[in-house]
Amino acid sequence: MDIVNHQFRLAARPVGLPKRSDWNYVEEPVREPADGELLVKILYISLDPAMRGWVREGKSYIAPVEIGQVMRAGAVGQVIASKNPKFAVGDSVVGMLGVQEYALSDGRGLNKVDPNIVPLPLYLGVIGMPGMTAYFGLLDVCQPKAGETVVVSAAAGAVGGVVGQIAKLKGCRAIGLAGGAEKCAYIVKELGYDAAIDYKNENVFNALQQHCPAGINIYFDNVGGDILDYALALLARMARISICGAISQYNNTGPVRGPANYLSLLVNHARMEGFVVLDYADRWGEAARELAGWYLAGKLKSREDIVPGLEIFPETLLKLFSGENFGKLILKVA
Ligand SMILES: NC(=O)c1ccc[n+]([C@@H]2O[C@H](COP(=O)([O-])OP(=O)(O)OC[C@H]3O[C@@H](n4cnc5c(N)ncnc54)[C@H](OP(=O)(O)O)[C@@H]3O)[C@@H](O)[C@H]2O)c1
Numbered sequence: 246m247d248i249v250n251h252q253f254r255l256a257a258r259p260v261g262l263p264k265r266s267d268w269n270y271v272e273e274p275v276r277e278p279a280d281g282e283l284l285v286k287i288l289y290i291s292l293d294p295a296m297r298g299w300v301r302e303g304k305s306y307i308a309p310v311e312i313g314q315v316m317r318a319g320a321v322g323q324v325i326a327s328k329n330p331k332f333a334v335g336d337s338v339v340g341m342l343g344v345q346e347y348a349l350s351d352g353r354g355l356n357k358v359d360p361n362i363v364p365l366p367l368y369l370g371v372i373g374m375p376g377m378t379a380y381f382g383l384l385d386v387c388q389p390k391a392g393e394t395v396v397v398s399a400a401a402g403a404v405g406g407v408v409g410q411i412a413k414l415k416g417c418r419a420i421g422l423a424g425g426a427e428k429c430a431y432i433v434k435e436l437g438y439d440a441a442i443d444y445k446n447e448n449v450f451n452a453l454q455q456h457c458p459a460g461i462n463i464y465f466d467n468v469g470g471d472i473l474d475y476a477l478a479l480l481a482r483m484a485r486i487s488i489c490g491a492i493s494q495y496n497n498t499g500p501v502r503g504p505a506n507y508l509s510l511l512v513n514h515a516r517m518e519g520f521v522v523l524d525y526a527d528r529w530g531e532a533a534r535e536l537a538g539w540y541l542a543g544k545l546k547s548r549e550d551i552v553p554g555l556e557i558f559p560e561t562l563l564k565l566f567s568g569e570n571f572g573k574l575i576l577k578v579a
Contacts, residue, residue, distance in 0.1 A: 246326075248275040252345030253316045253558050259300055262496045262566060265559040267300070268316060268344075275347050283327040285338055285348045285355075290555070290576040291319040291369040293403075294565050297495040306521045316344040316558075319374055321358065321365045332357070339368045344558050346578055363537060370403055370573035371547035372536050378489060378522040379407035380532040383465060384415075386520050387485040391416030393462035394481070396453065398472050400438065401428035403573035404489060407536075408465045409438045410545050417463070420456045422449065422472060424568040431571075435546055450475045460484065460513075468493045470502055477506035480513045488519040496566060548572030553579055 253268040278284050299310050299317050310317050320342035324332050329352045332338065340355035342348040358368045370376065382404070389395060395412040399405040400421025409419040409432060421438040423429050429441035442452040453461070453475055460481030466473050469491025476486065494501045510517055525532070539545035550572045552561045557576075564570040 246275050246277050248347060249273070250275045250345055250347045251555060252343065253555075255300055255310050255312050255314055255316055257312070258302060259297070261498050262563060263297065263300070263559060268559055270556060276349070278326050278328045278349060280328050281351055282349055283324050283329045283332045283352060283355075285322040285342055285350060286325045287320045287322040287342050287346055287348060287578050289321050289366050289369060289551070290342075290344055290558075290578060291374065292558075292562050292565065292570075292574040292576055293319070293374070294490060294492045294495060296562060297566075306523065317341055318344045319369055320348070321368050322348070337365060339373065344555070344576075346555060363540060366549045366551060366573070366575050367540070367547055369575055370549055371407055371540060371545060372533055374522060375403035375573060376407050376536045377525060377529055377532045378404045379411060380536060381522060381525045381528070382487045382489045382520055383408050383411050383463070385525070386487040386518050387463045387465065389415045389417050389463055392418075394418045394420065394457050394459065395463040395465065396420045396422070396457065396461050396476055397438075397465045397467070398422045398444075399467035399490075399492065400432050400436075400441070401571065402467065405465070405467055406432070406436055406548065406572070407545070409436055410539075412463075413437045414539065414544060420453070422468075428568075428571065431548075435548075444472060450478070453479050457481075463487070465489060466491070470494060473504050474506050477504055477509045480509050480515050482513050482515075484513055484515040486510075486515070486517040488517060492566065549575055551575045551577050553577040555579065 256269045257267045259267045321339045324336040338355045395417045397405045397408045401423040412419040419438045421432045422442045422444045424445045429443045432438040440456045464476040464486045467490045470493035550570045
């Protein structure tokens with residue numbers, strides 16, 4: 246086959262914020278698919294905070310990427326050769342295809358998607374893994390009831406943007422935290438949040454107290470750290486906290502900072518529960534149908550931050566940790 250692949254392979258385990266030298270950018274020829282395999286030309290690659298965890302050694306919900314392996318990433322692309330009867334040339338597919346231009350696959354874990362229903366990048370965002378995370382993390386883990394107050398951190402992001410919108414669809418009040426005036430205006434005016442707190446420029450505890458006078462019924466935590474502690478201090482009776490992520494802690498070189506105010510769970514008969522979206526894989530179809538239905542009916546908005554150029558993967562990933570991404574961060578393979 247006369248095709249050359251470019252890919253990022255893990256070169257070193259990052260210490261603190263990842264840097265370019267933690268990966269090798271390599272070139273290698275693509276071989277013909279063997280029987281049962283297919284070859285995908287990757288078009289869009291999902292950049293996720295979880296990638297920081299995947300390159301860390303130690304026990305997690307998924308095995309770490311090993312040194313020398315192609316960096317793990319969700320991606321969408323098009324089948325350009327197939328010796329797998331389930332996939333035909335021209336099919337669009339989504340799956341863990343890696344940070345590279347072409348991926349050989351045996352088809353396991355790949356799902357067909359239809360670009361005529363929604364544009365392909367949305368299968369990495371609102372109709373993809375982040376949308377599923379918002380859907381199950383809110384509806385299953387927290388079981389919101391109409392009239393309840395739902396607080397969401399990283400509320401302008403891929404997951405948080407969807408959580409607030411689903412909370413509103415379920416009749417809740419949604420209060421979002423985001424960094425900066427522009428993101429705060431966006432979550433209220435575009436996404437329908439009832440109020441926004443600019444955690445970089447406001448006193449978060451006072452603002453939460455003001456916006457949640459009867460306490461917080463649900464806190465959807467994407468960031469951990471101080472904000473989790475403030476939310477704990479303001480829980481309503483029988484509150485639920487969904488531990489979705491803790492991005493403020495991912496690049497720590499020391500231990501993760503745990504919550505000091507956890508006894509608020511006892512006092513308020515409250516519950517704090519972690520979850521991983523992969524645990525819901527057998528129900529993704531159900532979530533995708535409902536999310537796509539809301540999106541097509543104009544009830545769910547989506548924003549993607551699409552950056553062109555595979556070769557700037559390491560620098561682009563850092564946008565997630567500085568807050569420079571505005572919406573679902575996606576790398577467009579040029
Ligand atoms: N449990 C699961 O299965 C699962 C699945 C997917 C994602 N997640 C988690 O969900 C969270 C959001 O992921 P995403 O893909 O939707 O990313 P995202 O929100 O689109 O992007 C990350 C955002 O986090 C905010 N942030 C970065 N550093 C921060 C800090 N120190 N304090 C407060 N906010 C900070 C920034 O927004 P601002 O500009 O507002 O600061 C940044 O834009 C992450 O923790 C991720 O690990 C979990």
